[in-house]
Amino acid sequence: MQTTEKTLTEQSPVEIDTQLAALYADRNSMAHKLDIAVKHLASTKEEMERQSAANPTYRHYYYNQDRLDELTAEVAQLKADLARVIAEIAPFNAEFIRRGGWTRAFLVVSSMGGHVHSSMECSTCRQDTGFHWRPELSDHDELEIIAAAGERACTVCYPEAPVELIAKPTSIFSSEEITAAEARIERAAKKAERDAIAAAKLVIHPDGRIIQDRYGRDVKTEATVVTNAVNGLLDTFRHTDTTWPSHWDDAEVATYIADHQGIAERSIVALAHKHGVTVEAETDQIMAKVLPKLVKYLYGSSSYDAAVRREAELKALKAKLKAK
């Protein structure tokens, strides 16, 4: 790994540790792969011996000599790779010792949170603990590192850490934590966007209450509130414009009309409020949708006088809206 033209003795602690961090990451991942391959090889050998004892001439489709040779070669390759990385690490470590060392910071993340340590030899860490190097902090003042680590500063590594510094939130995070935090932020932003779109569609009466339909269900979006207003007026006019042939008495009809008119009026007031127009202007918009349906209904129910009157009303309304 050659990231700089400088000789090792000319490189800064940050430069050296940046390379070391990458080399240690390689070493850890190779050691992990080697561990898996060694176990795989052992279990394959074991299985082949078991098969051979049971039936010496049987050749299993997987546990056979070819597979064993393959795994043996893989282990040898991984061992060679690991030895090469360890050899690459050595001169950097020697340079660290030659200069008498410098301050370093390592983050260890666990399910319990995570701590920042001054070295990989901290007694609170198990040997296989995954250390995240923070080379950007190498050779920095210890107080500066403690300040960055905040609540994550290891009290064994930094026994003299000022209480006020380790009481503060940390600014040292692992790349996994940063990725997770970014994903959280992205999800929150998307939710806020969806909420904003939903809120923009939402129509609420100026009294703060949501509009309801005649069945008592909430109607919130502009399209449904418009439908609610149109249906409320249509139901009202079907009664006021015709002689309603029903078993209802006058009081029942009056209640029905009042209910439906009420629903339509609340819807229209809410729409006017959302659109920032007068209730009269909003009523015209709704009536332009109501009247064609009403005229059709009135003709259908043979209420010709009313039909003609509403047709004239529709014509006048269209002219009025066009004139605007």
Ligand SMILES: [Zn+2]
């Ligand atoms: Zn420690």
